[in-house]
Amino acid sequence: MAFTQPLVSANDRQRIEANVTGSRVDVAGAAFKGLLMLALAFSLAVIGLLIATVVVDGWDQIGTRLGGFLNGTLRSLSDSDRLGVHQGLYGSLWIGVFVAVLAFPIGISAAIYLEEYAKQTRFNSFLQLIIRNLAGVPSVVYGLLGLYLFVNDGWIKDNITNGRSVISAGLTLAILVLPIVIITAQEAFRSVPSGLKEGAYGVGATQWDMIRTQMLPYAAPGILTGTLLSMSRAIGEAAPLILIGAISGGLTANPGFTDLGALDERFTAMPILITTWTQNSGRDAGFSTAAAAAIVVLLVFVLLLNLVAIILRNRFENRRSS
Amino acid sequence: MSSPVPITIEQLETPGRRHAREIIIKGAAFLAALVSVLISVLIVFSLFREAWTFMSQIEWAKTWGEIGWFPRRGIYDVPTLLVSSLIVTAVAMIVAMPIGLGAAIYLSEYAKPKVRKILKPTLEILAGIPSVVLGFFALTFLAPNVVARIGGDAGGSLMAAGMGVGILSIPLVASISEDAMRSVPRELREASAGLGARKVTTTTRVVLPAAVSGLVAAFIVAVSRAIGETMVVFLAGGATDAAIFNSSPFDGGLTMTAAMASLASGTDSVVGEGLTFQSLYFVGLMLFLITLVLNIIGNSFVARVREKY
Numbered sequence: 001m002a003f004t005q006p007l008v009s010a011n012d013r014q015r016i017e018a019n020v021t022g023s024r025v026d027v028a029g030a031a032f033k034g035l036l037m038l039a040l041a042f043s044l045a046v047i048g049l050l051i052a053t054v055v056v057d058g059w060d061q062i063g064t065r066l067g068g069f070l071n072g073t074l075r076s077l078s079d080s081d082r083l084g085v086h087q088g089l090y091g092s093l094w095i096g097v098f099v100a101v102l103a104f105p106i107g108i109s110a111a112i113y114l115e116e117y118a119k120q121t122r123f124n125s126f127l128q129l130i131i132r133n134l135a136g137v138p139s140v141v142y143g144l145l146g147l148y149l150f151v152n153d154g155w156i157k158d159n160i161t162n163g164r165s166v167i168s169a170g171l172t173l174a175i176l177v178l179p180i181v182i183i184t185a186q187e188a189f190r191s192v193p194s195g196l197k198e199g200a201y202g203v204g205a206t207q208w209d210m211i212r213t214q215m216l217p218y219a220a221p222g223i224l225t226g227t228l229l230s231m232s233r234a235i236g237e238a239a240p241l242i243l244i245g246a247i248s249g250g251l252t253a254n255p256g257f258t259d260l261g262a263l264d265e266r267f268t269a270m271p272i273l274i275t276t277w278t279q280n281s282g283r284d285a286g287f288s289t290a291a292a293a294a295i296v297v298l299l300v301f302v303l304l305l306n307l308v309a310i311i312l313r314n315r316f317e318n319r320r321s322s
Numbered sequence: 323m324s325s326p327v328p329i330t331i332e333q334l335e336t337p338g339r340r341h342a343r344e345i346i347i348k349g350a351a352f353l354a355a356l357v358s359v360l361i362s363v364l365i366v367f368s369l370f371r372e373a374w375t376f377m378s379q380i381e382w383a384k385t386w387g388e389i390g391w392f393p394r395r396g397i398y399d400v401p402t403l404l405v406s407s408l409i410v411t412a413v414a415m416i417v418a419m420p421i422g423l424g425a426a427i428y429l430s431e432y433a434k435p436k437v438r439k440i441l442k443p444t445l446e447i448l449a450g451i452p453s454v455v456l457g458f459f460a461l462t463f464l465a466p467n468v469v470a471r472i473g474g475d476a477g478g479s480l481m482a483a484g485m486g487v488g489i490l491s492i493p494l495v496a497s498i499s500e501d502a503m504r505s506v507p508r509e510l511r512e513a514s515a516g517l518g519a520r521k522v523t524t525t526t527r528v529v530l531p532a533a534v535s536g537l538v539a540a541f542i543v544a545v546s547r548a549i550g551e552t553m554v555v556f557l558a559g560g561a562t563d564a565a566i567f568n569s570s571p572f573d574g575g576l577t578m579t580a581a582m583a584s585l586a587s588g589t590d591s592v593v594g595e596g597l598t599f600q601s602l603y604f605v606g607l608m609l610f611l612i613t614l615v616l617n618i619i620g621n622s623f624v625a626r627v628r629e630k631y
Contacts, residue, residue, distance in 0.1 A: 029522040033432055039424025040441060043492050047448050050459050057462065106354045113351035131358050136543070136617035137610065138550025140579050141365065143586070144606040148368035175361055182358065204329045206340050208347045229450070236452025239552035239579070243586045243602075271454045271553070278458050278557050288462060295455050306450035310443045
């Protein structure tokens with residue numbers, strides 16, 4: 001039996017339709033959405049403004065004498081045509097090398113232990129807790145640790161670091177990024193499908209065979225992303241270096257980038273140059289330009305590392321989800 | 323890839339070289355994990371040791387009250403540093419919480435996947451900008467162009483530093499709160515929409531309350547990060563070397579972290595009256611304990627979000 005008569009009269013139907021789809025504007029909703037977009041737009045505008053400010057401020061140095069600026073040395077006056085960041089680049093480069101050589105292998109091994117070997121014991125959950133908390137320790141505190149361990153008198157100073165040197169800085173920043181490397185590597189390992197692991201065991205692989213041939217290759221992009229981010233963190237970090245005594249004057253002439261002899265001498269790094277030049281800009285306004293130019297140089301390295309890391313992560317996320 | 327080497331029954335049965343190798347590798351990985359414990363022990367040991375020397379030798383009567391922080395003259399008034407740190411943190415949170423949260427809500431609830439895919443990495447770029455750079459920006463741009471217009475100084479001030487730290491914290495707030503909102507099950511939103519709720523109602527009455535522990539975590543972790551931030555406050559905070567007690571955000575002040583940085587960056591490094599060096603570790607210990615407590619609370623809130631859904 002079919003309804004011959006509609007349940008709702010045509011008149012009512014029109015009224016209901018008008019109520020549901022009608023042209024009333026959701027004012028509160030639109031205002032809310034507008035506020036949210038404003039918040040996001042503000043954040044993005046800050047990035048743009050910041051980059052524009054430093055490029056404009058630093059143009060006198062990077063636009064007109066980029067080569068001289070990159071090869072120049074520390075000077076007491078900003079208008080010297082030999083002013084530049086070479087010594088800072090040397091320090092930052094070698095800090096990066098220390099981080100790569102020390103923090104990455106130790107961090108990745110620790111992550112392998114925690115994800116693959118560690119059983120659910122109290123000690124291992126304690127380890128997890130320690131690592132998570134270490135990641136939240138302010139970077140100045142790592143500077144205090146570096147000052148205590150590597151710079152103060154003692155066996156380490158006499159035999160390894162020679163006090164306030166690139167070696168001390170590299171060791172301190174390697175310690176600083178270690179927890180970040182461990183945490184990101186752990187996350188990468190956790191994303192490995194258990195089918196891969198079981199498959200490896202099924203054909204007679206030992207645990208290490210499985211880790212080497214299945215887990216590490218699968219997690220490699222994730223680990224790479226994490227290591228790139230922590231590398232950029234280390235290169236941009238200034239607070240610990242101030243504590244362990246990076247300086248901005250009285251350094252010896254430019255060492256070559258492969259000159260190992262300068263590793264145990266007094267040092268500086270890009271973030272320290274920026275700090276000191278910013279502070280000196282009250283006395284000598286030209287240092288503000290120099291600081292902005294040094295920021296541009298630093299940002300090129302740091303943002304490039306970040307960009308590559310983000311692109312890598314997005315690419316691999318897409319590939320796996322499809 | 324090399325061709326696979328066949329494994330014999332004997333190899334599987336007897337603890338041979340393969341077995342020995344497993345034990346060595348496991349041991350090496352364990353040692354690597356232990357490095358973190360060693361670092362923690364060293365941090366705590368060095369902080370406590372030097373701070374203890376400081377605390378046991380200092381004249382406490384000279385140390386408390388509204389005097390100021392003049393380490394080279396032996397005047398260590400801790401509240402001076404604490405109040406400056408609190409002011410900077412408060413300003414930073416006023417900037418970072420609404421903006422970070424707003425950006426997070428937009429990305430999680432409103433943005434189309436394609437838009438999100440572009441905007442989120444762009445926001446992450448802000449997280450990658452080193453704090454020295456934000457310090458420079460706060461001092462040379464925010465101080466003269468923003469702080470000076472709302473009644474402050476064109477030079478460094480706690481206000482300028484706080485804004486800089488706030489900008490620095492936006493991505494942190496945004497990413498933790500976005501994670502929290504995205505982990506709210508879809509069904510809750512659908513149920514709300516099914517009852518005829520508008521999008522704004524669904525977001526504010528359903529999604530936000532469901533994600534509240536994540537939002538609290540974002541706040542706590544951001545506070546901890548702001549207290550520990552050094553370079554922005556050091557460059558834009560407006561006080562070097564020493565500071566008198568100050569409770570106005572528009573004046574310069576010395577935070578705990580800036581006090582450490584400026585003491586260590588003095589031309590003669592860390593010399594002065596007898597306990598100057600040890601005072602660094604005393605301030606460091608306070609900072610370490612404050613941020614440790616905040617991080618533990620923040621982490622437990624994050625863990626709660628993850629377990630719930």
